Every structure is written in structure tokens, then in C-alpha cells.
Amino acid sequence: MKKILIFMLFLVPLSCWANNLVKDPLGSVQWDDMYGAFLKGYPAVFDDRVRVIAPSFAEDPMNVPVTVDASELKDIKKIVIFADFNPIPLIARYYPTNAEPVISFRFKIQQASPVRAAVLTGDNIWRVGGVWVNSAGGGCTVASTGRLANDWMDYLGDAYGKRWKKANSSRVRLLINHPMDTGLVPGIPAFFIEHLNFRNSVGDVLAHVELFEPINENPVLSFNFNVKDSSSEIYMTGSDNNGNEFEAEFK
């Protein structure tokens, strides 16, 4: 008993120090660790203007659809998206240089977890939003269908999509064939798209996104780019962690 008490005495100041962080409205025990892993260096606040839209139950744990919408915020440097309880929590980092701070994607969920977006604004504050997604689980430790059929290399990098032109912006939706292996299935190393860059026809950067293992097999992504000249083409370049390079063009 005495030993426990002495141990507690050490613990109390430690936990106080860690709890300088704002209290997590989603009540996740992982929040402090998530902050330490992905956000430290700048203070974080929870902000309802960072909207994470996802179904409350993951009907298909291999393909949980999510939209992150921070369009009510200005002066955004980057958006970090993660799921606290995934074995690999980090899902994506989005840099919407010349794009609306809105991105849609699908990801693999391993168990019930908060799904969060942290938006770093020009005042160097992380503004965090999120929702709980419940799940029967298992999305990260199942081999991709391309692995099971063993035909993924026939389609690797094939991209499909469409562009919707509006007055001052263009919506682009995109599917790239890629197994997006997490590395958590025995005998299948991590193999996933790491970077996608979008530019207009004169080479100006529209946006850059970093993807990580939890993104779904054959990723489907949606972006809204600020493109005034609708005749200007949008070019995508990208690469995976094995050095394969990808390109696409949206007319």
C-alpha cells in the first residue's frame, strides 16, 4: 500500500503537467498521445468550425467515408487527419495552398475511434474537430482485395476521375488503383501512396496531400481547387513508398 502511495505521489504532478492540454470533448484516453505525436509545438483548441463528417457506424470497416471541412476558417497552413485508436493513427496531411480547405476520402478503421482533423492556422494554433465512428472492426488487418486476387500490379497507378468546373473553382474527384497495404497483414509489407501534388497548367501549386497506410485500397479523393481559368488543365503527380510515380490530368 505504501509503495502504491509513493508511486501515486510521483504520478500526480506528472499527470497535471500533461493535462495542460484542453480537455477532449470526445473523451478519448488517447488524446494526449495524439497531441504529442502529431500536434506538439503549437497549442490546440477544439473548434466547431472544423467539421469532420462521417457515419456514426463503419458499415464497411475497409471503406469509411469521411469529409473534413474547415471552410469557415481562414489562413490555413495544413490539416492533419487521424484516428486515435487505429494501430496507425495518422491518415492524411492536407496542404490546401490554392484550394478550399475541404477534402473527402475513405479509410480503414480497426476499431471504434474518434476521427479528427487538426487545422493549423496562421496564428499558429491547432483547431481541432472530430467525431466518434463506431465499428465492428478489423479494417486494417485484412489483406486488400487486390492482394487476395493477386492482380493489383495489372492496375497499379491507373487513375479515374472527373472535374466539375464552376466560376472560380473546380471540383476534382479521383480514384487511383493502389493496394494501400498497411504492413499489418503478415507477409505483406507496407505499400502505400505517400504524396499527391496538384498544379495548374502554368505550374502553380494548387494543393498537396500526404497519404498514409489507413487510406482505403484504391483511394477515392475529392478536392475543390481555386481555379479561375476553367480552360486551364489540372495536373496531378504523385509517388508511393516504393518509388512508383503516378500522373493524371484533368481537362
Next chain:
Amino acid sequence: MKKLRIWLTLAALFSCSCMLQAAAFDYELIPKQVADNTYVFVGKSEDFSFENGGNIVNTGFIVTSKGVIVIDTGSSLRYGQQMRAAIATVSNKPINRVYITHHHPDHFLGNLAFKDIPVYALGETIQNINNEGAGFADNLYLMVGDWMRGTDVLAPSKTAKAGKFSIGEHQIELLALSGHTSGDMAVFDHTTGVLFSGDLIFHKRTLTTPHANIDQWLKTLDVLEGLPLKVIVPGHGTVTNNKAPIREMVDYLVWLDATFTKAANDGFSMTDAMRIKLPSKFQSNALLKSEFSRSVTHLFSKYENEVFERVN
């Protein structure tokens, strides 16, 4: 300290009484007669939960002079056992055979209670149960808990063939169809005009689409509409004496198809599609919002792929 003990005792008593309540695990299956010799166990129009124990499905039976025909076995071993007990209160005839309409867990996980009886299903259904049954069972253990105790996947032992046959004084037709899944059997009793549709028909309960093919489903509903039927026993929802449920199914499926086509053409993501405003005419169907959202996950990528073009 004494006070604490009293509180602890009270707390223990309280939790014991809660456990006792759940420990009965009684689905309260009551056979509802819908035609001569024909009975249905009507489930709740809800999603799986611990509270309903998985009793969300309609199962049934037909009593003939040659024995009882059972249609679907429910969501658990306990459900199947309680079904047999309830059937015995209506007829002392032995159970002649069991038909499983399709491979979804609420329709066949009671099979273990009928392991001494021939259980028939379409070949596709047996294959689907072999492929996906174990995963379904795991998922149900998670959702309804101890109601599932002892439940295990038992694939049907016999392959059913489409066609008519006579048993006792009943002329039964098995229809091999698809649309809700790749193998959907409907059981039609020409003698009474009762159709056991399985999940080809939901009534006042939004249809589910985890393995659905809308085009195929619409063709199948045309076939069912053509039957000389008097009573529809849907897989989920209330029993009717008219064909209205078929027309309501067609209405919703056509709307679902048109809505997903438009959403994909307009550049909607899945989360955008999930937030589409749902027409008031469907609001009287249970679980509309949650089932529509599930259908987006099941079906929307097919519509996206039709809109997307090669970009490299």
C-alpha cells in the same frame, strides 16, 4: 464503513436483478396465424440490439399432414430452439424440412437447432454462407451479446431446386431469384396464396442493401407481382393481404437508383450523398435514415465508377 457495506450490498442486489432479467433470453415467439395452416413469428422493425436479442426478422411455418415446413431459422441457436418449442404448441406433427431464404445471419443462424432435419437453400446461398457466415456470426455476437450463446454457423445440408411440388394438401413453389443477394429463395404456397418472400420484400421497414443489385431486384419484384398471391410475409415488417409492399419496394429502389446516379453525376462524395434530404413519402418506413446511409456505403462506388473516366 457499515454504510459502505450496505451500499455495496444494494448495488450487488441491483446488478443481480438486472442480470436475471437478461438471463431469461426469451424471444417471446408467438405464432401468428396468417392463413390456413400458416403461421408467422413477427420480429421487430429494428436494427440488431441487445434489447431485441436479434429478433428483427419474420420467420414462419406451414403445417401439412406430412409434417411442418419451416421457413428461416432466425438469428441465434436460442431463437431456433424457441421457434421449435413454439411450433410444437401449434402442431404435434414432426418438422419435415427447413427452407433458408438467403444467407443473411438473421435468417439462418438458428440452423443448429434444426440439425436433425433436412435444411434446404439455393446453391448460391450455401456458398455465401460458407464464405461469409462466420464473419456474420462474429458481428452478431458483438451486437446482441449473450443471446447468441452456443450459436455457430451450420450451412444448409441440401440444395433446393426451383419448381413446384406437393406436400400433404399443399402445393408449394420454390422460386430461385436474386437482387437482395445473389441467391434469394421465395416460398409460395399455391394452396393458400401465402408468399414467404424472404428479404426480397421489406414492408414499412427500409430495405437493406449489403449484397444488393438494384436492377436484378427490380426484375425479381416483377416476377413476385405476377404471382396469384393473397398474403405477403415479408422478411422484415408487417404481413399484408395485398401487393402494396411490392409497389413500395419498386418505388424506393427506383428512387435510390436515380438519387445515386444524380449524386455521382453532380460530384458528390459518399458523405455528401449520406446527407441528401430523404423524401417524406418514405418517412413512414422504419430506419430510413440509417439504412439509406448504409446503402451509400454499399452501392455508391458503383455509381462513381460510371461517372469517372480514365485520367492517365
